[in-house]
């Protein structure tokens with residue numbers, strides 16, 4: 266069974282276009298995460314929940330060796346079109362162990378806007394730690410808990426599953442909202458320490474094409490991005 270939370274078919278095609286141009290993904294989350302990655306030339310990097318391959322393409326351009334996995338064959342097709350044969354792309358359900366990867370076989374892991382889709386988060390984080398070499402890094406981003414609280418209401422500490430329209434369009438995604446304490450606490454319990462935490466705001470290029478979105482996202486948080494170190 267393909268994972269329910271992966272972006273299949275029409276949702277996958279919609280997300281691929283969204284990730285190209287969206288103020289959220291293209292101008293806010295991705296630039297912040299790539300800045301946290303720093304110098305990657307010569308590193309072996311695992312991109313979990315790679316979507317349409319935007320991170321994989323950028324990491325390859327910067328000289329990394331990339332293995333990218335996703336639970337959606339629709340999005341893996343987009344990723345294949347984007348990166349060709351330069352990266353290893355695998356169809357994999359992140360609810361399951363990363364049995365394709367040896368212990369300590371990666372220098373870094375990118376997990377952008379994915380963890381909140383996964384039910385077995387403790388297992389996934391333990392697996393990410395296993396496949397990282399000691400001292401390796403894990404970059405993660407997630408929806409900002411304050412933004413979720415403002416949007417969905419109820420308790421800030423709620424950990425319920427919610428549906429969110431993707432970019433205000435007809436397609437919606439399902440994820441588990443959680444307070445900061447849960448997001449960071451689970452990563453630390455799995456054997457990571459926090460190196461940096463960023464509440465990303467859009468890069469200046471967005472102002473040229475969408476000034477209202479640029480101004481809005483400079484006032485209202487959208488994502489949390491963290492750089493963690495494997496203990």
Ligand SMILES: C[S@@+](CC[C@H](N)C(=O)[O-])C[C@H]1O[C@@H](n2cnc3c(N)ncnc32)[C@H](O)[C@@H]1O
Nearest residue numbers: 268270271272314315316336337358359377378
């Ligand atoms: C918001 S998208 C992020 C994609 C990419 N990291 C990016 O930032 O452009 C979430 C991704 O997680 C994938 N996903 C969700 N649940 C999954 C699961 N259980 N196993 C594998 N992939 C999953 C979706 O198919 C989708 O590609």
